[in-house]
Amino acid sequence: GEQKGQQQQQQQQLNYQVSPTREKRYFWNHPNQSQSSLKNMFTSASSMMVRSTSRSQSYSSHSQHRDEEILHRINIARRHLYQSKEYVDVLASQLMMLESDYETESATDDKLKEEEDIQREIDGQRLGQRFSSMLNLISTLLYMTNYYIVAPTCGLYAEELGSSSSMAGVIIGMTPLAALIASVLYGWWSNYSYKSALLFASFCCIFGDLLYALALHYNSLNMVIVGRYLNGFGSARAINRRYIADSFSRRERTAASAAFVTAGALGMALGPAIAALLGHLSYNGNDLWTVHTAPGWIMSISWIVFFVCTALFFEDPEQRKKITPKESVDTVQSNNDEEMATLHNEKSALLPPEMSNGIKETKTKDPPLWKNIPVMSCLWIYFVLKLVLECLLSSSAILTSMYFNWDMTSSGSFLAILGLLMFPANLVVAKMSREYDERELIVATLYLILAGLVGIMYYRGEDYTAIQYIFFAICVFLGTNSLEGPNMSLLSKTVPTKWAKGTFNSGLLATEAGTFGRVVGDGFISCVSFIGFDDYLLNGIFIPILILVLVTVVVVHKIYFYLEPKDDDDDDDDD
Numbered sequence: 001g002e003q004k005g006q007q008q009q010q011q012q013q014l015n016y017q018v019s020p021t022r023e024k025r026y027f028w029n030h031p032n033q034s035q036s037s038l039k040n041m042f043t044s045a046s047s048m049m050v051r052s053t054s055r056s057q058s059y060s061s062h063s064q065h066r067d068e069e070i071l072h073r074i075n076i077a078r079r080h081l082y083q084s085k086e087y088v089d090v091l092a093s094q095l096m097m098l099e100s101d102y103e104t105e106s107a108t109d110d111k112l113k114e115e116e117d118i119q120r121e122i123d124g125q126r127l128g129q130r131f132s133s134m135l136n137l138i139s140t141l142l143y144m145t146n147y148y149i150v151a152p153t154c155g156l157y158a159e160e161l162g163s164s165s166s167m168a169g170v171i172i173g174m175t176p177l178a179a180l181i182a183s184v185l186y187g188w189w190s191n192y193s194y195k196s197a198l199l200f201a202s203f204c205c206i207f208g209d210l211l212y213a214l215a216l217h218y219n220s221l222n223m224v225i226v227g228r229y230l231n232g233f234g235s236a237r238a239i240n241r242r243y244i245a246d247s248f249s250r251r252e253r254t255a256a257s258a259a260f261v262t263a264g265a266l267g268m269a270l271g272p273a274i275a276a277l278l279g280h281l282s283y284n285g286n287d288l289w290t291v292h293t294a295p296g297w298i299m300s301i302s303w304i305v306f307f308v309c310t311a312l313f314f315e316d317p318e319q320r321k322k323i324t325p326k327e328s329v330d331t332v333q334s335n336n337d338e339e340m341a342t343l344h345n346e347k348s349a350l351l352p353p354e355m356s357n358g359i360k361e362t363k364t365k366d367p368p369l370w371k372n373i374p375v376m377s378c379l380w381i382y383f384v385l386k387l388v389l390e391c392l393l394s395s396s397a398i399l400t401s402m403y404f405n406w407d408m409t410s411s412g413s414f415l416a417i418l419g420l421l422m423f424p425a426n427l428v429v430a431k432m433s434r435e436y437d438e439r440e441l442i443v444a445t446l447y448l449i450l451a452g453l454v455g456i457m458y459y460r461g462e463d464y465t466a467i468q469y470i471f472f473a474i475c476v477f478l479g480t481n482s483l484e485g486p487n488m489s490l491l492s493k494t495v496p497t498k499w500a501k502g503t504f505n506s507g508l509l510a511t512e513a514g515t516f517g518r519v520v521g522d523g524f525i526s527c528v529s530f531i532g533f534d535d536y537l538l539n540g541i542f543i544p545i546l547i548l549v550l551v552t553v554v555v556v557h558k559i560y561f562y563l564e565p566k567d568d569d570d571d572d573d574d575d
Contacts, residue, residue: 011222013352035211049572058139067535073572075552079541084245106176118557128282129247129315129317130312131170131313131314132243132247132314132315132317133243133244133247133248133256134244135198135306135309135310135313135314136239136240136244136247136260136261137240137259137260137263138306139198139201139202139236139239139240139306139454140237140240140260140263140264140267141263141264141266141267141270142205142234142267142299142302142303142306143205143236143237143267144236144263144264144265144266144267144270144271144301145267145271145274145299146205146209146231146234146271146299146303147172147175147231147267147268147271147395148267148268148271148272148297148415148419149271149272149274149275149295149298150171150172150212150228150269150271151172151272151394151396151397151411151412151415151475152272152273152275152276152277152290152397152408152412152415153275153291153295153397153408153410154167154168154171154172154224154397155167155168155397155401156292156400156408157171157215157216157224157292158171158221158224160216160218160292161215161220161224162219163221163378164529165398165401165529166398166526166528166529166530167221167526168394168398168525168526169394169395169521169522169523169524169525169527169529170225170522170526171224171228172228172392172394172522173229173519173521173522173523174225174229174231174232175228175229175232175235176232176235176390176392176515176516176518176519176522177229177232177519178229178230178232178233178235178514178517179232179233179235179515180519181230181232181233181513182201182233182234182235182236182238183235183237183238183512183515184512184513185233185359185507185510186201186235186236186238186239186288186301186324187238187242190238190239190242192512193316193516194242194243194246194314194317195310195314195315195316197236197239198239198310198314199307199310199311199403200233200305201233201234201235201236201239202234202306202307202310203243203307204230204231204233204234205231205233205234205299205300205303206228206300206304206307207227207230207302208226208227208228208229208230208231208233209227209231209295209296209297209299209300209303210227210296210300211223211224211226211227211230211296211298212224212227212228212231212293212295212296213288213293213294213295213297213300214288214293214296215292215293216286216287216288216290216292216293217287227296234303237264237511238508238511240260241260244256244257244260246318248318262423263366265419265420265422265423266419268419268422269415269416269417269418269419269420269422270419271415272411272412272413272414272416272418273412273413273414273416274295274298274412274420275295275412276408276409276410276411276412276413276416277412278291278294278295278298278408279291279407279408279409279412280409281294291408297516305481319368333486335400349465349551359550372417372494372495372496373559373562373563374491374562374563374564375491375494375495375496377451377555377556377559377562377563378487378488378490378491378494378510379491379509379510379513380513380552380555381446381483381487381552381556382444382484382487382488382491382510382513382514382517383513383514383516383517383520384517384548384549384552385449385480385483385484385487385514385517386480386513386514386515386517386518387517387518387520387521387524387545387548388449388453388476388480388519388521388545388548388549389476389477389480389481389521390517390518390522391521391524391525391541391542391544391545392473392476392477392480393415393418394521394522394525395525395537396411396414396415396473396540397411397412397415397539398525398532398537399413399469399538400466400469402537403464403538404466404469405467414470418474418477419472421474421477421478421481422481425478425481425482426481426482426485428482429441429482429485429486433486435487438486438487438489438490438493438563439490439560439563439564441482441483441485441486442483442486442487442490442556442563443553443556443557445479445480445482445483445486446479446483446549446552446553446556447476447553448475448478448479448482449476449479449480450546450549450550450553451472451475452472452473452475452479453472453476453542453545453546453549454472454473454546455468455471455472455475456468456469456476456538456542457539457546458536458538458539459536463539472564488510490563491510494563494564510560524541524544525541528540528541
């Protein structure tokens with residue numbers, strides 16, 4: 001009986017728990033307890049939602065801050081990379097001929113070059129080829145060092161040989177005079193071999209430096225002049241440029257060109273620096289080893305080492321498929337005809353039928369190069385800037401000795417510092433090129449040169465100080481070096497297509513114009529001294545140059561609107 005009673009009691013309790021009416025009656029009979037439970041439940045849920053939202057907002061804020069920081073770092077890296085690219089482009093623009101040479105090659109050569117680029121990127125450049133590229137840069141480094149190492153001492157050397165210091169301009173100018181011929185010779189020679197041309201150039205420098213070093217022993221000024229003339233045949237810059245174009249892919253060519261310009265600038269600073277260091281050495285009175293002959297011995301030994309390394313390790317780049325000039329012309333003409341036909345069909349499709357029938361194919365012919373205003377203006381500006389730069393550098397040792405009693409160590413150090421200023425100058429030009437075009441930069445740098453020439457001259461009634469000369473000489477140097485980049489960039493964009501390839505290309509014309517400017521500048525210094533302007537040598541040199549630059553500025557303003565690259569749209573309009 002008890003057991004049966006317990007079962008009934010458990011059944012009643014179970015019915016009471018699951019019955020809806022019981023449940024409603026329970027909550028109805030205990031309202032405070034139910035409201036408290038609901039309130040606690042909602043409060044707990046609300047606090048959980050607040051904590052979740054706060055945690056989500058905190059995580060979102062932290063994630064957003066982290067993303068912004070990463071983006072900021074990426075933007076900084078991109079800005080630095082862009083500025084570095086601009087700086088390299090400014091340096092590479094001084095080798096204007098490189099891109100234009102190979103942008104206008106035949107379609108067959110372009111296809112083969114692209115295949116070689118892909119293969120080179122996959123396999124990488126071989127060790128021997130890398131060593132050859134390094135020797136190519138060393139060649140231009142040694143030549144520029146050889147060119148400027150005699151600048152502080154050649155005037156004193158001429159006096160030791162019984163002549164006057166005015167022969168300094170002739171001694172220095174013999175090298176660019178020979179380089180005028182060497183550029184054409186090596187431009188043709190590099191079509192067949194780079195190694196033999198480099199060996200010949202280095203041999204000329206060895207023999208020329210030996211003659212320069214032995215001239216004092218034989219008391220012969222003619223040996224000095226002949227030695228410097230042979231040094232001009234060591235100007236293998238035409239070989240160096242073409243080697244870069246043949247050895248590097250399109251992606252690598254700009255950086256290689258910048259390295260080439262940098263090597264030349266380092267040589268320009270290294271030559272006077274070595275001459276300044278030689279002034280601190282002691283000499284035992286032997287006429288074979290003096291402060292005047294030491295540059296010849298040092299450079300001859302350097303060229304002998306370079307000659308041996310080139311003979312043993314230099315390798316010519318793999319030659320592309322040889323095609324005859326007639327095949328190259330036929331290929332280019334065929335490609336041009338196909339492009340003209342395609343352009344004719346595209347224009348006909350865009351016009352109504354009654355107008356499309358009247359379209360005829362027209363072939364525009366480039367005017368002669370001497371009638372091309374932008375090209376001739378750029379060549380003239382390049383001639384002027386090299387003339388001004390050569391007059392400044394070649395006369396520096398004579399002027400500083402005459403006005404400030406500087407020795408060769410001081411003048412050599414000053415020239416070395418000037419050479420190093422080329423790098424910050426190009427960096428400034430690279431940044432300014434983002435906001436200004438070539439024409440504006442050309443005009444600005446011409447005014448900087450003009451201001452430097454006005455300030456560097458001697459005015460009666462005032463004491464001429466070294467600070468005045470140094471400050472305005474730096475202005476002239478920075479102006480000429482800053483002018484070269486935008487001027488070469490504009491020339492590369494305005495030169496006709498047919499002048500952008502072949503042996504006698506626009507790059508060779510620019511090189512010849514600049515070299516001729518050096519020759520005229522060195523000869524002008526000697527002429528001023530021979531005429532008898534020794535007491536007013538500074539004004540005698542820089543007043544005619546000032547007039548020349550002033551005329552150039554006026555001409556540039558007259559033709560300012562012509563100094564603009566011709567767009568492809570203009571060509572279409574002409575059609």
